[in-house]
Amino acid sequence: MRWGNLTKFLLAVVAILSVFGYYILPLATSIKQGLDLQGGTHVVLEAVDTPEAKVDEDAVQRVVKIIEKRVNEIGLTEPIIQRQGERRIIVELPGIKEPEKAIEMLGKTALLEFQDESGKTVMTGKDLKDAKAQIEQNKNNVVSLEFSPEGAKLFGELTTKNVSKHISILLDKKVLTSPVVNEPILGGKAIITGSHTIEEAQELAILLRSGSLPVKVEVLEMRTVGPTLGQDSKEKSVVAFSIGIGAIVFFMLAYYRLAGFVANLTLILYVLMLLLSLKMLNATLTLPGIAGIILSMGMAVDANVLIFERFKEEYRAGKTLRAAMDAGFSRAFATIFDSNLTTLIAVAVLFFLGAGPIKGFAITLGLGIVLSMFTAITVTKYMLRMLMHTNVFKNGKIFGA
Amino acid sequence: MMKFDIIGKKNWFFLLSALAIIPGLISIAMQGFNLGIDFTGGTLLDLKFARPVTVTEVRGALQEYGLGNSTIQLAASEHTESSPNVFIRTHVLTDDERRAVLSGVEKSLGSFDTQRVEKVGAVIGSELTKNAIIAVVISWLCMIAYITYRFEFKFAVSAIIAIAHDILMVVGIFSLLQKEVDASFVAAILTIVGYSINDTIVIFDRIRENLKTHSKTESFNQLVNRSIWQTMTRSIYTVMTVIFTTVALYVFGGETTKNFSLALLIGFASGAYSSIFTASPIWVAWKEYEERNRIAKKTRGAK
Numbered sequence: 001m002r003w004g005n006l007t008k009f010l011l012a013v014v015a016i017l018s019v020f021g022y023y024i025l026p027l028a029t030s031i032k033q034g035l036d037l038q039g040g041t042h043v044v045l046e047a048v049d050t051p052e053a054k055v056d057e058d059a060v061q062r063v064v065k066i067i068e069k070r071v072n073e074i075g076l077t078e079p080i081i082q083r084q085g086e087r088r089i090i091v092e093l094p095g096i097k098e099p100e101k102a103i104e105m106l107g108k109t110a111l112l113e114f115q116d117e118s119g120k121t122v123m124t125g126k127d128l129k130d131a132k133a134q135i136e137q138n139k140n141n142v143v144s145l146e147f148s149p150e151g152a153k154l155f156g157e158l159t160t161k162n163v164s165k166h167i168s169i170l171l172d173k174k175v176l177t178s179p180v181v182n183e184p185i186l187g188g189k190a191i192i193t194g195s196h197t198i199e200e201a202q203e204l205a206i207l208l209r210s211g212s213l214p215v216k217v218e219v220l221e222m223r224t225v226g227p228t229l230g231q232d233s234k235e236k237s238v239v240a241f242s243i244g245i246g247a248i249v250f251f252m253l254a255y256y257r258l259a260g261f262v263a264n265l266t267l268i269l270y271v272l273m274l275l276l277s278l279k280m281l282n283a284t285l286t287l288p289g290i291a292g293i294i295l296s297m298g299m300a301v302d303a304n305v306l307i308f309e310r311f312k313e314e315y316r317a318g319k320t321l322r323a324a325m326d327a328g329f330s331r332a333f334a335t336i337f338d339s340n341l342t343t344l345i346a347v348a349v350l351f352f353l354g355a356g357p358i359k360g361f362a363i364t365l366g367l368g369i370v371l372s373m374f375t376a377i378t379v380t381k382y383m384l385r386m387l388m389h390t391n392v393f394k395n396g397k398i399f400g401a
Numbered sequence: 402m403m404k405f406d407i408i409g410k411k412n413w414f415f416l417l418s419a420l421a422i423i424p425g426l427i428s429i430a431m432q433g434f435n436l437g438i439d440f441t442g443g444t445l446l447d448l449k450f451a452r453p454v455t456v457t458e459v460r461g462a463l464q465e466y467g468l469g470n471s472t473i474q475l476a477a478s479e480h481t482e483s484s485p486n487v488f489i490r491t492h493v494l495t496d497d498e499r500r501a502v503l504s505g506v507e508k509s510l511g512s513f514d515t516q517r518v519e520k521v522g523a524v525i526g527s528e529l530t531k532n533a534i535i536a537v538v539i540s541w542l543c544m545i546a547y548i549t550y551r552f553e554f555k556f557a558v559s560a561i562i563a564i565a566h567d568i569l570m571v572v573g574i575f576s577l578l579q580k581e582v583d584a585s586f587v588a589a590i591l592t593i594v595g596y597s598i599n600d601t602i603v604i605f606d607r608i609r610e611n612l613k614t615h616s617k618t619e620s621f622n623q624l625v626n627r628s629i630w631q632t633m634t635r636s637i638y639t640v641m642t643v644i645f646t647t648v649a650l651y652v653f654g655g656e657t658t659k660n661f662s663l664a665l666l667i668g669f670a671s672g673a674y675s676s677i678f679t680a681s682p683i684w685v686a687w688k689e690y691e692e693r694n695r696i697a698k699k700t701r702g703a704k
Contacts, residue, residue, distance in 0.1 A: 036657070044525070099518075100496045222520040229447070229516035229657075236655035243653055244646035251642060288585055291658055294650055295592070295665065298643035299599070302635075305642070306603065309635045334610075338551055339602040342544055346595040349540040350588075353532055358588050365592065 006390040012383060013265060020268045027272070031279050032078075034286030034360070037234050039227035040094035043103055044220045047087045055087055059214040064089055067217075069210035070106055088220070099224045101203075107217045110207035113170040114158060122158045124212070127151025131208035133201035134191075141195040143205045152188030160184040171204070237290045244294045245271070248301055256308050256400030258393060262383045263304040263376070270300050270368075270375040277367055288361045296368030303340075303376035307332040308400055315396050322388050325399075329381050336377065340369050404630050408622045411682035418566060418679060425573015434576050435472075437490070437583035440530060442523030444494040446503070447516040453483035454510055462509040463489070466502050474581075476656045486516075486656065493520060517657075533587040537568075537594065544598055552609055555687050560601045563672075563680035567597045570671040571664050585661040593668030596643070600636065600676040607632050608681070621688045625681050633677075640673035 035042050047055045047063055064083055071079045071091060080092040096102055112125030130146040147155050158167060159181050168178045169192055177194045195201035248267065252260035274293060278285065311328030319327060344366060351362035387393065407414070438445050456473045463469055468491050476486035494502065499518070507513065541561055548557035568590055575582055607628040615624050647669060651662035 100500070104496065218522075219520070220522040221525055222518070224515075224518040226514060226516045228449070228514055233655050233657060236653055240649045240653040244649040247645040247649065248642050251638075251645065255638065287658055288588055288661065291650055291654065291661060292592075294646050295643065298639075298646040299596070301642050302599075302639045305635050305638045309632075309638075313631070335603055335606040338606055339599045342547055342602050343595040343599045345543045345547055346540045346591060346598060349536050349543060350591045353536040353539065354588075354591075358584070358591075361588050361592075365595070 005386050006392060009383065009386040009390065012386070016265050016269055020272060024272065024275075027275050027279065031275065031285045032282065033230075033234075034284045034289070035092055035094060035223070035230075036225050036287045037230050037237075037285065038094055039225050039230035040092065041096050041099035041103070041222065041224040043091045043093070043106065043222050044084070045089045045091065045107060045217050046220045047089075047215045048218050050216045053215045055215050060087060060089075062214050063217060066210050066213055067091065067106055070206060073206040073210065074102055074105075089217075095227070099222075103219060103222060105203055105207065107219055108207055109172050109213045109216060110210070111172055111212040112208055113173075114155070115168045115170060116158060116162055117165045117167065119168075123151060123154040125208055126211070127154055128208060129188075131205040133195075133198060133205040135198060136191075140193055141198045141201040143192045143195065143201050143208065145190045145192065145208070147188040147190070149188070152186070155188065155190065156184060156186040159186075171207075176204075233287055237287070237294075241290070241294050245297055248297055252301060252304070256304075257398050258387065259304075259308050259311070259384065259399040262380055262387065263301060263308070265383065266304070266375040266379045267297060267300055269379060270372050271297065273371050273375065274364075274368055277371065278364070281363070281367075283363055284360060286360050288358075289364045292361050292364035292368065296365060296372065300368065300372035300376060303332070303336045303372060304380055306335055307376070307380070312400065321394065321396055321399070324396075325384060325388065329377065333377065336373060340373055344369055404626075406622075406626060407629055407677065408626050408682055408685050411678075411686065414678040414682060418675070422566070422569045422573055425569065425577055428576040429573065432576065432579070434572075434582045435579040436526075437581045438519060438521045438526075439584040440526040440582065442493055442521050442526055444491050444499060445517065445519040445521075446489040446491075446499075447518070448487050448489070448506070448513045449516050450485045450487065450513040451511055453485050454487060455483045456487075458510055459487055459489065459506070462506045463491075463502065465505055466498070468502065493522065529584060529587065533590070536591060540591070540594060548602070548605075552605055555684055556605050556609075559680045559683040559687065560598055560605065562683055563601050563675040564594050564597045566675045566679050567593055567668055567671040571668045574667050575664065580660050580663065583660070585658070586664055589661050589664035589668065592665060593672060596669055597672035597675060600639070600672050601680045603635065604629060604632050604676050604681055605684075608684070621685050621692075625685050629677055629681055636673060636677060640669060643669050 045063075045067070047060050049055050053059070060083070064081065067089060068081045071081055071093070074093070074096070076093055076096060078094060080090070082090045082092075084090050091106060093099065093102060110125070112128070113121045114123045115121050127148055127150055128145055129148045129151070132144050132146075134142050134144050136142055162181045163183060164180060166178050166180055169176045177192055179193075192204070195204060245267070249264045252263050252267075254260070256263065271293070274296070283289075307328050309328075310332045311324050314327040314331075315321065315324035317324075347362050347366040347369065351359055351366065354362055384399075393399070456475060459473050460469055460471075463471055463473075468489075472488075472490040474488040474490075475481075475484035476488065491502075499520075503515070541564070545554075545557040545561060548560060571590065571593060574580075575586070608625055611624055611628050611631075619627075644666065647662050647666045650658060651666060654662055
């Protein structure tokens with residue numbers, strides 16, 4: 001029977017080590033990375049009141065929709081647009097090349113107006129159906145407009161009434177172009193000239209397609225991390241992680257020998273489970289999050305230290321190896337439970353009150369506490385029992401006592 | 402291990418804590434904190450030049466734009482004069498201003514890679530402070546409730562005092578060293594709260610267990626000493642593993658997490674210390690005070 005137990009134990013060891021060796025990197029890299037790791041821009045926008053337009057729920061919802069449209073037009077992979085609180089919108093633009101331009105565009109009101117010669121606004125961007133950037137045959141960059149049926153009618157009336165007069169097209173109260181009407185335009189189409197580059201024309205087309213913001217939007221916060229820094233942070237995190245786990249593994253082996261070896265195995269299992277849970281929760285891995293993982297390894301072995309110290313005490317008090325180990329586990333459980341639960345309370349508060357990265361940090365830490373309790377208590381106990389039942393190791397010294 | 406009477410020397414340890422904390426408090430009162438843009442609002446530029454530059458050079462380049470009084474820090478080197486990696490903290494710059502400043506800097510100091518640009522309005526900072534204080538206070542109330550339920554009220558208060566000790570230690574040292582305080586510092590403080598309480602509860606748990614079997618001849622003093630020494634190996638081992646990992650993070654983790662891991666390092670060390678030398682002695686002092694009162698009342702009543 002004892003060889004059966006030993007085989008089982010060795011199989012478990014090989015299984016854990018090979019799964020770790022094989023999957024740790026693909027697993028770690030498959031978790032969604034925050035902007036601080038992959039580079040990109042994080043923007044917080046806030047809708048603000050102006051004398052013309054007050055912010056209300058409906059306005060903010062419309063702002064979110066319009067900003068979503070604009071962000072999607074930029075064509076990034078996995079941008080995030082999230083409402084935060086009453087008036088704020090968080091926009092995350094991973095891997096963006098020219099963040100300043102993009103942000104400028106996101107916050108633009110983009111109110112398009114058509115005015116007659118007397119300066120009276122006859123129609124607005126609402127009457128548009130589509131807008132496209134084009135290069136004309138004479139190499140002019142233009143935005144071609146297509147009106148809605150309603151808009152086509154209004155535009156027809158405007159041009160009919162103003163033949164050989166100026167009409168103006170304004171964006172955010174600035175005149176874009178002010179052409180002279182040669183003849184009535186009834187086809188529901190028009191072009192805006194005056195863009196210097198095709199990019200400028202494209203930007204204007206995007207703004208016009210997405211519609212104008214109902215209220216003024218201000219940039220409250222903006223954080224851009226360049227791709228080189230992100231890569232650098234990732235590499236450094238891997239080094240810090242390896243050295244951290246290496247130090248713990250060495251320490252546990254040195255002080256608790258075979259029991260320490262088992263604790264190390266469960267620590268490895270813990271890291272795997274933590275990463276897997278983060279992946280399944282679709283969590284975003286950020287720099288503070290990685291710091292949280294590295295730290296939680298130090299805390300994860302605490303449960304084992306508590307158990308093993310208790311085991312030593314019981315063994316020295318004259319109990320047999322198995323009885324001492326059992327007593328170690330059951331006595332230490334109350335301690336681990338109370339101490340970890342109090343920490344979880346602090347983490348829960350952090351989770352509910354913190355925003356953004358702090359919330360992510362709390363999730364990592366909280367998950368870490370729960371998972372490490374499971375691995376350090378249940379898994380370690382199971383594996384140590386297997387080992388002790390082999391009856392191969394009878395000397396307490398081998399278990400660190 | 403050389404066991405000595407920790408509780409008997411408690412006043413010495415209280416004095417030691419006071420000596421460590423008071424300079425920090427004075428520093429907070431006199432010079433305050435080196436607040437990052439997360440708190441003050443402003444623009445942060447993290448530039449990596451092709452060649453090492455000095456603070457004076459950077460300041461000179463910024464002078465043209467009226468930004469000569471900006472905070473300029475060199476990365477990774479507190480002792481050398483120059484570094485390719487520079488952090489510049491200014492008041493809030495508009496996009497156009499920033500572009501102008503950056504191209505000006507490039508002209509006078511050579512090419513660079515813009516590693517990070519952050520712009521934070523002033524509103525966010527005051528919210529951050531408010532939320533952090535609310536978070537700490539609420540977590541304290543919840544922890545007091547839980548510890549009172551599982552242990553007793555006196556344990557809860559002693560544990561919270563130990564946490565306050567650790568927070569004061571960290572904020573004090575950060576003020577003394579004028580290390581930058583930013584949003585991640587807040588996360589660090591809350592992590593320290595979590596660690597400190599965890600460490601304290603382990604010892605309290607042993608006291609609670611020993612209280613059940615404790616004989617009338619053993620004083621609180623002796624009982625707590627015994628409990629502390631029974632858990633001493635664990636206390637040392639655990640703080641060592643946590644400090645290992647934090648040092649790994651501090652040394653190898655890169656510039657952006659340096660202050661974060663430094664805060665944790667101070668906090669963890671203080672947390673381990675305060676569990677043994679602050680929380681438990683406070684509980685004993687309180688218990689003994691109560692005991693004396695009870696006896697005094699009894700003798701008065703007997704008269």
